Amino acid sequence: MYIDIKEIGPEGLSVDRIIACPPLPLEGGVDARLDRARISGDLFRQDGGISFSGEIGTVATLPCSRCLEAYPLPLELHFDLLYTTAPEAAGKRETRVREDAITQAHFDGERIDLTELLSEQVYLGLPLKPLCRPDCQGLCPRCGANRNLTPCTCQEERAEDPRLLVLKKLL
Ligand SMILES: [Zn+2]
Ligand SMILES: [Zn+2]
Incomplete structure (x- = not known):
């Protein structure tokens, strides 16, 4: 699902959407399955790009790193992104995080890919060593x-x- 940036007026655009997300490949050849996710937030036109801040709510189902059983993990994630068309924004996110914690993201200048945003933010939000319960x-x-x-x-x-x-x- 996409947001066409023509929808963003001078006063910005508020979005609240429910989207489906394909399974996320994790290390070790396993996938995290995602329930339909809710993305809400505000987009504003800025010099050099589009800012998009908001929240993601979903439930990931992923294998426990100790017992390998799949278990549900509710996620509530906050994101602050600045979409630019600069090619260097793509793939350099780690080094471009600034003090205000706004992360740069790349888009084609016409539309913002919500599915990609969701996949990336959820991937970053998953624990490195997921546990089905603390005392697994x-x-x-x-x-x-x-x-x-x-x-x-x-x-x-x-x-x-x-x-x-x-x-x-x-x-
Ligand atoms: Zn045994
Ligand atoms: Zn476990």
Whole structure:
């Protein structure tokens, strides 16, 4: 979905749209699925470009980094972008972040791609090590069982670790 910049008048343009987003490829060959997202914000014409600040709300479903089970992660993200037609704005976002935290984005001078905006902002907003819950037990390194679901016998052996027994005697 696009915003045609002809829609942006001298007083700016407020948008509030619901859009679908394709799955986001993550590292390790897996995808994050996204529920339909809400994008709301305000666009203004500026010298040299279009400013666009607003909020994104969606729910990403992505695999836990410990147990690999997919889980839903609600996201509420804020963005501040300055769209310019300068080719150097593309691909140089990391180095062009200024003190006011406005990030430069590239557009073709005619329309702003909301799907691309959504994909990029959600990607930046995802945790590096997603966890289905803070105390996720992960997979057993020996038998591969999901320890959130099935306490495997490897765990019992671990509990009888002689070092632990020594500790118990001390307590
Ligand atoms: Zn997990
Ligand atoms: Zn096990």
